[in-house]
Amino acid sequence: MNPNGLVPCLEDDGLVLWESNTIVRYLARRYGQPPFTPEGIEVWAEAEKWMDWAAISFAEPFKQLFLNRVRRPPEERDDAAMEQGRQVCEKLMRIADDALRHRPFLAGDTLTVADLPLGCFAYAWLSMPIERPDLPHLAAWYQRLTERPAFQTAVMTPLT
Numbered sequence: 001m002n003p004n005g006l007v008p009c010l011e012d013d014g015l016v017l018w019e020s021n022t023i024v025r026y027l028a029r030r031y032g033q034p035p036f037t038p039e040g041i042e043v044w045a046e047a048e049k050w051m052d053w054a055a056i057s058f059a060e061p062f063k064q065l066f067l068n069r070v071r072r073p074p075e076e077r078d079d080a081a082m083e084q085g086r087q088v089c090e091k092l093m094r095i096a097d098d099a100l101r102h103r104p105f106l107a108g109d110t111l112t113v114a115d116l117p118l119g120c121f122a123y124a125w126l127s128m129p130i131e132r133p134d135l136p137h138l139a140a141w142y143q144r145l146t147e148r149p150a151f152q153t154a155v156m157t158p159l160t
């Protein structure tokens, strides 16, 4: 169903969607409720900023880190690409940590669609055996996510 041959891909009542953040936005608008789906143009923009940032800035260095630290067999790993990915992810996570200094969730006081893409990356980033800085605000935000049964079931699956 996805001409790119990638997951995720959603079919919902005849509608076929790919691109993970598009799927998140669709599910939120179709089935979600405030405050999970933010009310107001400004809050939506704030939420989408973090979603786009996760997909555009975070995904590629994370992929290099993940492939070369977890997914590939040791003999096929590229240590330099892994280290470069690790350093960029660290720099970006510091930005998220700073944003969470004065707010419990990325777009404000409540969990919204903003938190889902980075939340998925954060689970893997925090679970990998890598060097990481101490980021207390990010850690507190992540702790809040892990208290949610849906996050435990859908996101906290074994890394492979």
Ligand SMILES: N[C@@H](CCC(=O)N[C@@H](CS)C(=O)NCC(=O)O)C(=O)O
Binding pocket: 005, 006, 007, 008, 018, 019, 020, 021, 055
């Ligand atoms: N920009 C796409 C990226 C999709 C993507 O790269 N999917 C990966 C998994 S995260 C995939 O299907 N890789 C092939 C595989 O794992 O076999 C999205 O956000 O949906």
